[in-house]
Amino acid sequence: MNGSKEITRRNFMKTTGAGLFLTGLYCTLPLPAWALTTSPGIEQRTPKSRYDFTIGYSPVQIDGREGAATAINGTVPGPLLHLREGDDVTLNVTSRLMDTEHASIHWHGILVPFRMDGVPGVNFNGIQPGETYEYRYRVKQAGTYWYHSHSRFQEQTGAYGPLIIEPKDGEPFDYDRDYPVVLSDWSFEDPETIFRHINLMGHYYNFQQRTIWDFLEDVGERGFADSISERVAWGKMRMSPVDLADVTAYTYTYLMNGHSPDMNWTAIFNPGETVRLRFINASATTNYDVRIPGLDMDVVMADGKAVRPVSVHEFRIGVAETYDVLVRPIKDQAFTIFAESLDRSGYGRGTLAPEPGMKAPVPALRPRPVRRLEDIGMGGMLHGNMKDMSHSQMDHGGKPSRDDPRIPGPNGPTPFKPEKSRSNVAMVIMNPKYRMDEPGIGLGGDGRRVLTYDDLVSIEPQPYSAKVDREMTINITANMERYMFSFDGKKFSEHPGPYLFRHNERLRLFLVNHTMMEHPIHLHGMWMQLENGADELPFKHTILTKPGEVLSVLITPIEKGDWAFHCHLLYHMEAGMFQVVRVT
Amino acid sequence: MKTWVIILFLTLLPASGLAAGGPFNDPEHRTFPADYNEPDTRPEKGEEIQKYAEDAQSGAQKNFGVQPIPDNEMFAVFRGDRLEFQTREGEDAVLWDVQTWLGSDYNKLWFKSEGSWLLDEEEFEEAETELFYSRNIATFWDLQIGVRHDFKPDPNRTFAALGIQGLARYWFEMEATAYVSEDGDISAALEVEYDLLLSQRLILQPRFETTIAVQEVEEYGTGQGVNDIELGVRLRYEIRREFAPYIGVSWSRKLGETADLAEADGESIETTSFVAGIKFWF
Numbered sequence: 001m002n003g004s005k006e007i008t009r010r011n012f013m014k015t016t017g018a019g020l021f022l023t024g025l026y027c028t029l030p031l032p033a034w035a036l037t038t039s040p041g042i043e044q045r046t047p048k049s050r051y052d053f054t055i056g057y058s059p060v061q062i063d064g065r066e067g068a069a070t071a072i073n074g075t076v077p078g079p080l081l082h083l084r085e086g087d088d089v090t091l092n093v094t095s096r097l098m099d100t101e102h103a104s105i106h107w108h109g110i111l112v113p114f115r116m117d118g119v120p121g122v123n124f125n126g127i128q129p130g131e132t133y134e135y136r137y138r139v140k141q142a143g144t145y146w147y148h149s150h151s152r153f154q155e156q157t158g159a160y161g162p163l164i165i166e167p168k169d170g171e172p173f174d175y176d177r178d179y180p181v182v183l184s185d186w187s188f189e190d191p192e193t194i195f196r197h198i199n200l201m202g203h204y205y206n207f208q209q210r211t212i213w214d215f216l217e218d219v220g221e222r223g224f225a226d227s228i229s230e231r232v233a234w235g236k237m238r239m240s241p242v243d244l245a246d247v248t249a250y251t252y253t254y255l256m257n258g259h260s261p262d263m264n265w266t267a268i269f270n271p272g273e274t275v276r277l278r279f280i281n282a283s284a285t286t287n288y289d290v291r292i293p294g295l296d297m298d299v300v301m302a303d304g305k306a307v308r309p310v311s312v313h314e315f316r317i318g319v320a321e322t323y324d325v326l327v328r329p330i331k332d333q334a335f336t337i338f339a340e341s342l343d344r345s346g347y348g349r350g351t352l353a354p355e356p357g358m359k360a361p362v363p364a365l366r367p368r369p370v371r372r373l374e375d376i377g378m379g380g381m382l383h384g385n386m387k388d389m390s391h392s393q394m395d396h397g398g399k400p401s402r403d404d405p406r407i408p409g410p411n412g413p414t415p416f417k418p419e420k421s422r423s424n425v426a427m428v429i430m431n432p433k434y435r436m437d438e439p440g441i442g443l444g445g446d447g448r449r450v451l452t453y454d455d456l457v458s459i460e461p462q463p464y465s466a467k468v469d470r471e472m473t474i475n476i477t478a479n480m481e482r483y484m485f486s487f488d489g490k491k492f493s494e495h496p497g498p499y500l501f502r503h504n505e506r507l508r509l510f511l512v513n514h515t516m517m518e519h520p521i522h523l524h525g526m527w528m529q530l531e532n533g534a535d536e537l538p539f540k541h542t543i544l545t546k547p548g549e550v551l552s553v554l555i556t557p558i559e560k561g562d563w564a565f566h567c568h569l570l571y572h573m574e575a576g577m578f579q580v581v582r583v584t
Numbered sequence: 585m586k587t588w589v590i591i592l593f594l595t596l597l598p599a600s601g602l603a604a605g606g607p608f609n610d611p612e613h614r615t616f617p618a619d620y621n622e623p624d625t626r627p628e629k630g631e632e633i634q635k636y637a638e639d640a641q642s643g644a645q646k647n648f649g650v651q652p653i654p655d656n657e658m659f660a661v662f663r664g665d666r667l668e669f670q671t672r673e674g675e676d677a678v679l680w681d682v683q684t685w686l687g688s689d690y691n692k693l694w695f696k697s698e699g700s701w702l703l704d705e706e707e708f709e710e711a712e713t714e715l716f717y718s719r720n721i722a723t724f725w726d727l728q729i730g731v732r733h734d735f736k737p738d739p740n741r742t743f744a745a746l747g748i749q750g751l752a753r754y755w756f757e758m759e760a761t762a763y764v765s766e767d768g769d770i771s772a773a774l775e776v777e778y779d780l781l782l783s784q785r786l787i788l789q790p791r792f793e794t795t796i797a798v799q800e801v802e803e804y805g806t807g808q809g810v811n812d813i814e815l816g817v818r819l820r821y822e823i824r825r826e827f828a829p830y831i832g833v834s835w836s837r838k839l840g841e842t843a844d845l846a847e848a849d850g851e852s853i854e855t856t857s858f859v860a861g862i863k864f865w866f
Contacts, residue, residue, distance in 0.1 A: 121652030
């Protein structure tokens with residue numbers, strides 16, 4: 001099976017030359033025009049209403065090594081999809097992946113009719129090899145988004161690109177230059193192999209595990225009793241406090257606009273200009289912490305929707321999120337755009353420079369953080385009020401302490417009772433906490449001002465009703481030891497049916513993260529508005545939920561149909577953390 | 585290849601019967617206001633979304649002919665946990681301890697083999713094979729039901745076997761199996777391993793193994809009670825996750841009646857050996 005795939009791929013490589021010639025200008029370049037190594041920024045007023053995409057096997061060069069990508073129009077990332085709000089657009093996508101079951105493109109964060117959303121098996125049956133699917137929809141929004149394949153692991157191997165929409169009434173802020181900054185993770189390993197590795201051995205890619213010397217150091221710092229009780233608590237759960245990322249720099253090269261750190265993608269500016277950087281995390285599994293040493297960043301958009309500007313030194317961008325920031329470099333010098341992976345195993349890097357070829361120092365990676373029990377909502381274990389991790393004593397998990405006024409009512413999240421017969425749930429958090437005011441594991445505490453979800457205040461019109469009609473809870477669950485990921489303790493194939501939303505209702509959805517990892521949760525086809533205490537709730541299409549967190553979002557399902565709801569860590573999704581939402 | 589894998593999977597599938605219900609059937613999960621009527625979500629016959637485990641009682645999803653998320657993927661792995669040379673105080677031997685399984689999250693077909701070859705005598709000392717159907721029964725545990733056949737020691741024997749395998753608290757890897765031989769003799773074996781990280785790739789693994797018998801079986805030199813214990817410690821270096829050479833030391837002692845029987849036969853009851861080998865999987 002594998003062999004035939006290789007052969008097909010190899011044959012394809014031989015014929016790529018001819019194929020590329022047919023599919024247009026972008027294909028003769030290893031990189032798309034918008035992401036050239038030294039880029040002056042994207043041209044204004046170039047949106048089009050028709051694009052033709054072809055997904056096929058193409059060679060890519062990363063640090064001088066050649067790999068095979070499932071590239072769109074021959075480049076990784078794919079071409080810039082530049083649309084205009086209000087236009088009727090036609091997007092023709094052809095699959096040349098002759099050995100795959102299907103290909104697809106999902107327009108991430110774009111409100112479309114459900115047949116146009118691009119999830120095989122949910123919205124259509126995928127694009128069969130050699131066939132073309134015509135996506136047509138009216139663009140009803142503006143901002144920074146992206147697109148990617150929703151078929152198996154094609155996203156890991158390069159099938160993604162930026163999607164930006166020009167507002168019909170002009171941008172909500174002024175700037176001189178405009179750069180998409182697409183962060184991604186590349187591996188020369190076949191993603192099927194990666195998936196197999198992490199299924200068979202959860203720590204396969206983790207070479208930052210705790211050793212006995214780390215434990216002894218802990219004993220020295222915190223005393224024996226404290227260290228041993230923390231270790232015992234983790235041991236009871238059979239979890240690791242340094243399980244921060246499933247796949248790490250051991251196999252990944254972190255990319256910024258298709259460039260490795262050494263290839264150094266460079267954005268040009270003139271001192272004194274305002275530069276808009278549209279950060280898009282198109283990674284398969286990597287959450288990034290982004291900063292530009294020497295420059296403050298004004299976060300002006302989150303997930304494509306304008307927010308009240310927040311001045312920060314650093315922000316965490318979960319997989320599939322987007323943040324637009326404005327920077328105003330005054331000095332005639334280069335600045336490093338530094339995107340550190342959450343687990344600190346590696347980084348993506350680019351440069352902001354007045355002249356091509358200029359460089360700035362690249363900061364060192366910070367030490368990889370260690371999760372404390374408090375970080376995952378298991379602080380109680382240390383104080384003896386949770387003696388046992390067996391289900392019998394965790395029956396009524398998922399009820400936050402009602403004295404936190406930031407968790408909205410009337411009822412709050414429904415307590416979670418996993419079925420005892422299933423092994424999907426390794427952990428139920430007894431007292432999930434409000435954590436939207438926390439920057440996240442490994443951030444804060446070093447003097448840098450870090451963005452939190454609490455900082456986001458929308459400055460967009462609020463078209464939806466404020467009155468909440470209904471409350472609903474979805475629990476994020478996993479058994480990481482067995483690499484089983486699920487919602488409400490059920491993998492996708494185990495759910496009896498879809499989650500039901502009613503058309504145009506105002507739904508309060510609680511998300512409770514009963515795992516010890518961050519999960520970027522993405523809902524297709526409608527906005528989620530974070531209930532973060534802001535007067536005007538910010539719109540999000542993807543929410544990075546923290547371990548042991550409870551948060552709520554308000555949703556108005558504006559389009560009937562079936563929509564995907566899933567963790568955007570590609571391997572978690574494929575392991576079952578996926579469900580269909582039906583709007584009727 | 586794919587077809588027989590599916591056939592095999594389907595034969596094992598009935599064991600994975602799904603409990604009916606879900607957030608929308610469980611009254612405890614109902615948070616709808618009184619005026620909220622659940623929409624009828626039952627699709628037309630043949631329009632359901634394909635699922636490996638379909639609950640016909642409740643609303644299935646529309647069928648586009650494609651499985652959106654194939655989350656019951658089959659994997660197969662071969663694990664050589666110990667493949668080593670043992671000095672055994674002049675009675676050198678080669679030992680193997682391998683496992684292979686094929687299956688998905690819940691159901692696996694598991695094959696294990698363990699034994700030793702005496703280098704001087706040029707013969708097998710022990711050669712055991714086991715075949716199990718393995719079912720995931722708890723978060724970290726698999727229940728294993730199957731048969732064991734010992735080619736050596738002579739004469740060969742067959743057992744029915746029932747065991748559990750998994751990860752105990754504090755990351756102890758455990759295997760515990762009970763056996764009934766074709767003659768009705770009952771015995772049990774327990775194996776425990778633990779990984780202690782000296783560095784990211786240098787790992788010290790203490791290992792404990794014991795066998796217990798209910799009856800004395802003189803023919804095989806096993807007495808009633810605890811037969812023997814084996815303590816080992818192996819230091820491996822993971823060149824890759826899949827490949828780690830190791831060195832170590834292993835000490836075993838026969839106990840109780842088993843020791844008496846061995847002494848009567850003029851065999852030693854205690855052995856200390858240095859070992860060198862590889863641990864690998866693929």
